[in-house]
Amino acid sequence: MSGVTDLSALELRDAIAAGDVSAVQATEAYLDAISSSEPQVQAFNEVFAERAVEQAMAIDARRSRGEPLGALGGVPVAVKDNMCTTYGRTTCSSKILAGFKAPYTATAVRKLEDAGAVIIGKTNMDEFAMGSSTEHSAFRPTRNPWNAGCVPGGSSGGSAAAVAARQCAAALGSDTGGSIRQPAAFCGVVGLKPTYGRVSRYGLVAFGSSLDQIGALTRDVRDCALVTGVIAGHDPKDSTSVPLDVPDYLAAVDAPVEKLRVGLPREFYSDALDAEINAAIRKAAETYESLGAKIVEVSLPHSRIDRDAAGRLSSYAVACYYIVATAEASSNLARYDGVHFGHRTAQKADDIIELYSKTRAEGFGDEVKRRIMLGTYALSAGYYDAYYNKALKVRRLIAGDFKAALNACDVLLCPASPTPAFRLGEKTDDPLQMYLADVYTISVNLAGLPGIVIPCGVSKAGLPIGMQLIGPAMSEEKILRAAGMYETGSGVRRLMPEIAKT
Amino acid sequence: MTKAIDLDLVRHIGKLSRIELSDEQVALFSRQLAGILEYFGKLQELDTANVEPMAHAVELSNVFGADAPGESLSPDEALANAAQRDGNFFKVPKVIGDSQ
Numbered sequence: 001m002s003g004v005t006d007l008s009a010l011e012l013r014d015a016i017a018a019g020d021v022s023a024v025q026a027t028e029a030y031l032d033a034i035s036s037s038e039p040q041v042q043a044f045n046e047v048f049a050e051r052a053v054e055q056a057m058a059i060d061a062r063r064s065r066g067e068p069l070g071a072l073g074g075v076p077v078a079v080k081d082n083m084c085t086t087y088g089r090t091t092c093s094s095k096i097l098a099g100f101k102a103p104y105t106a107t108a109v110r111k112l113e114d115a116g117a118v119i120i121g122k123t124n125m126d127e128f129a130m131g132s133s134t135e136h137s138a139f140r141p142t143r144n145p146w147n148a149g150c151v152p153g154g155s156s157g158g159s160a161a162a163v164a165a166r167q168c169a170a171a172l173g174s175d176t177g178g179s180i181r182q183p184a185a186f187c188g189v190v191g192l193k194p195t196y197g198r199v200s201r202y203g204l205v206a207f208g209s210s211l212d213q214i215g216a217l218t219r220d221v222r223d224c225a226l227v228t229g230v231i232a233g234h235d236p237k238d239s240t241s242v243p244l245d246v247p248d249y250l251a252a253v254d255a256p257v258e259k260l261r262v263g264l265p266r267e268f269y270s271d272a273l274d275a276e277i278n279a280a281i282r283k284a285a286e287t288y289e290s291l292g293a294k295i296v297e298v299s300l301p302h303s304r305i306d307r308d309a310a311g312r313l314s315s316y317a318v319a320c321y322y323i324v325a326t327a328e329a330s331s332n333l334a335r336y337d338g339v340h341f342g343h344r345t346a347q348k349a350d351d352i353i354e355l356y357s358k359t360r361a362e363g364f365g366d367e368v369k370r371r372i373m374l375g376t377y378a379l380s381a382g383y384y385d386a387y388y389n390k391a392l393k394v395r396r397l398i399a400g401d402f403k404a405a406l407n408a409c410d411v412l413l414c415p416a417s418p419t420p421a422f423r424l425g426e427k428t429d430d431p432l433q434m435y436l437a438d439v440y441t442i443s444v445n446l447a448g449l450p451g452i453v454i455p456c457g458v459s460k461a462g463l464p465i466g467m468q469l470i471g472p473a474m475s476e477e478k479i480l481r482a483a484g485m486y487e488t489g490s491g492v493r494r495l496m497p498e499i500a501k502t
Numbered sequence: 503m504t505k506a507i508d509l510d511l512v513r514h515i516g517k518l519s520r521i522e523l524s525d526e527q528v529a530l531f532s533r534q535l536a537g538i539l540e541y542f543g544k545l546q547e548l549d550t551a552n553v554e555p556m557a558h559a560v561e562l563s564n565v566f567g568a569d570a571p572g573e574s575l576s577p578d579e580a581l582a583n584a585a586q587r588d589g590n591f592f593k594v595p596k597v598i599g600d601s602q
Binding site: 399 | 518548585586
């Protein structure tokens with residue numbers, strides 16, 4: 001049935017509830033879309049064709065009995081492969097977890113299923129979510145649906161590419177330093193990183209425990225409100241999840257924010273920013289003005305982005321983030337020991353340390369090794385104060401800047417990335433250049449705030465441009481409404497790459 | 503170009519990280535880690551003398567669960583992904599070796 005994959009998640013849900021489309025038809029339409037574009041895009045680590053059709057049949061059976069279908073009844077959703085599911089594998093795109101079958105399902109995924117979503121597959125990512133291009137997947141790089149020579153961003157590159165290519169109606173990603181928002185910008189979709197603690201991390205394979213959040217990748221802002229509302233909420237199984245009620249984001253999303261004040265952080269608009277992105281965001285600010293919003297200049301001094309003498313991007317926040325995140329990663333990834341689960345070396349090991357060291361040498365890719373070693377170094381005796389403790393203090397300065405800036409305005413309007421999608425292989429030999437791809441997104445994780453990226457144009461080279469809105473803690477409703485104002489006011493919505501126009 | 507950090511230091515970090523490294527990897531990582539660590543040094547420009555460290559964005563106080571038995575994994579489920587098991591135990595090589 002053609003046309004089904006053109007519907008948004010919300011439209012599809014309503015069409016299934018009304019009986020215009022069956023859940024099985026919808027799932028089969030997406031499975032067909034995957035068959036046709038997957039050889040090029042390579043977004044999925046695993047497609048649950050059979051199970052998805054069974055789930056869809058169960059939804060259709062419920063409808064025939066007159067039962068409610070749920071907020072996502074029959075809607076095919078993809079899940080990043082670092083969220084545990086009792087079906088299929090949970091690999092984190094790592095050799096060390098290549099055969100891992102999780103004994104439980106992540107809360108966010110269970111909530112999708114409870115809402116009637118059909119889980120269509122698990123998506124590719126940078127290994128353990130460490131990367132900004134999905135090229136650090138141990139299996140294969142995912143391609144940008146807009147240009148197969150370009151990366152989809154990362155680490156949730158598979159999820160962003162799958163949404164852009166119309167291989168699923170929506171997807172979940174995770175964001176530790178920009179891993180939902182930067183790929184959303186590169187692929188021309190909407191991506192929201194919720195406030196730290198808004199969505200349960202139970203069953204999300206840990207990378208940086210004080211930074212990680214699960215969030216939605218969707219085609220438009222309404223879908224983002226819908227999916228975020230489904231996955232948000234307190235979970236007794238995650239002691240860092242915040243015990244606050246979840247507003248009805250979908251009901252609120254169409255209402256403009258009265259007397260909206262949009263803040264432009266002056267430090268983000270240096271010559272470090274690509275000229276086309278700068279122009280697109282300035283134009284977005286004009287759109288907000290035309291909708292009655294007030295534009296104010298604000299300052300985030302410790303998130304300043306400059307170029308150093310060598311022309312390289314320079315940022316305190318990047319330095320701070322890559323100490324905190326690698327320190328947390330070195331601790332979290334200590335569990336991959338070849339004993340409890342995951343790969344174990346087949347080489348002879350004379351003692352347990354040798355078993356660990358050979359197993360980890362074989363199982364982890366170079367980027368994961370680099371980060372474990374950086375974190376181990378930053379936490380080791382003699383360096384702890386100079387690196388880790390210093391970074392935690394700078395983290396407070398960065399968070400304080402956001403608090404002050406968000407006292408002077410409702411939302412911050414910023415770039416999502418210094419450039420549109422870059423070419424495959426462009427940054428793989430220089431880890432620091434890859435880290436700098438996160439320069440506009442990482443401060444938000446350090447401060448624990450919600451950020452949403454929505455498309456705001458297409459570059460001359462034909463690649464999407466995204467803009468980011470950041471709000472105070474627990475302001476998802478406000479940033480969704482502000483994003484919706486722009487989407488409606490500008491008419492920039494549901495960008496579609498050629499590959500999806502079949 | 504940045505100066506490489508000492509090869510012995512890279513080997514030492516590899517050991518602490520429980521990752522066996524080849525000589526080529528030691529050379530590669532010493533160059534790459536040196537560049538990144540130099541970048542981290544940028545933070546020393548900032549005066550943080552009177553700033554408290556911030557380990558978490560949401561500074562919740564201790565969260566306690568009810569002290570009540572709940573669902574848990576069966577031994578078979580918990581051991582299902584183990585490389586080797588022996589009854590209800592994970593099996594590993596001898597723990598104390600000659601290299602200790």
